[in-house]
Amino acid sequence: MSSSRSSAAGSSPPTSWLTRGVAAIGGASFLDDVGQEVPTALLPAFLTSTLGAPAAALGAIEGIANGFSGVARLAGGALADDPGRRGTTAVGGYAATAVLTSVIGVTTAAWQVGVLRTAAWTTRGLRSPARDALLADVVPAEAYGRAYGFERALDNLGAIVGPLLALALVAVVGVRTAILVSVVPGLLAALAMLAAVRFAPRLRERARQPFRIRIRPVMQGKLGRLLAGVSAFELGNVAATLLILRATELLTPARGHDSAVKVALLLYASYNLTATLSSVPAGRATDRRGGVRVLVAGVVAFLVAYTGFAFAGAGVLPLVALFALAGVGIGLAETAQRAAVAALAPPHLRGSAFGALAAVQAFGNLAASAVAGGLWTLVSPRAAFLYLAGWMVVSAIVLARPAR
Secondary structure, eight states: OOOOOOTTTTOSOTTTTOOHHHHHHHHHHHHHHHHHHHHHHHHHHIIIIISOOOHHHHHHHHHHHHHHHHHHHHHHHHHHHSHHHHHHHHHHHHHHHHHHHHGGGGOOSHHHHHHHHHHHHHHHHHHHHHHHHHHHHSSOGGGHHHHHHHHHHHHHHHHHHHHHHHHHHHHHHOHHHHHHHTHHHHHHHHHHHHHHHHTOGGGGGSOOOOOOOOOGGGGSHHHHHHHHHHHHHHTTOOOHHHHHHHHHHHHHHHHOHHHHHHHHHHHHHHHHHHHHHHHHHHHHHHHHHOHHHHHHHHHHHHHHHHHHHHHOOSOHHHHHHHHHHHHHHHHHHHHHHHHHHHHHSOGGGHHHHHHHHHHHHHHHHHHHHHHHHHHHHHTOHHHHHHHHHHHHHHHHHHHHSOOO
16 A cells, blocks of 8 residues: 655654644634634525525525535636745635625525525635645645644534534524624634745745646546545545434434434534544644555545444434544545645645645535435435445545555
8 A cells, every 4th residue: 555654754843843834724724614614504594594595495505506616626726836826816715705605694585695605615616725735835744644634623623613603693693693793703714824825935936837727647646546546435425414314314213303403413513523633643643654544544434434324223322433433534534635635746736636636525525415315315324325335445445556
């Protein structure tokens, strides 16, 4: 099995990786996720209760927004190849996403929400490769794993704090104002990213790159094999909402629907918590053992979790274990993917490589949720989770294949 381990691993002081740039990017991810989770958590109720739109409108809006975000990530990768555009794209993307999302609070029709959500997710897609490439600029190569693990941990922590903040804001100022207020952490995230750009002097040392979407160059060699394995993984990396739905359906007969929903949401919180707690250890393991090995461990964690969800009963403790295992899996996988891409991609193609990774993640997740949802409805939940587990097997095989 190949690995993305640097020959210099272990040669730097234990704290040398936590540079000011790494801290700033981690803070930006945390603040942005807090800001984005507020309107995301409130969007279903806002559309259906406040605007009177049908439930189907939510699915259509989210599907279209995610599709545009996936395409934008490829363009964002091309922008991030140029050191001069990298910082501008990251900072501008964070600011635009925050403003566009918060303006949803003043809309009066579902189509307006759709336009703003799509525009916000497009800017989010544009900025993602720039952020990931910028992180590789502000940390030594032997500490990529720890840096990306730190960033992922703070991003996941934001996913915990955001919904809690949404509940508090709704209780105090109402849904519309809560969505508007979400611009504050979003703009603070843009300021944190601006600070990160200032902490990256190496950006000014490289020649300007022309804007060109590069796909073939990043799909070759070890990097291409990594992205092939990641593609298989993402085709089985279903949205966590299906895990919540599975728990709700299993718990409802014994507890009733309302109680089952509450327990399922607590289980989802445990998923985000374990993802947060596992990200930094995953980064340390990546620096010691290599990104591909840690990614395979994450794939195996999902394989076991999905198999468990396929055959789970109504017991709460087994569900706690399955949600926690899935959380560990995503903490390992997200950290290892980014660190491995940073290590394997040539510096002049790093933006395109992260753009390809982000696009694979977006479209893979969309396909996984769509197919699993169809199997769930037409066959059974067990068939859906076994289908997802099958992709984990494929991913592990591709990633574990010896390098040529």
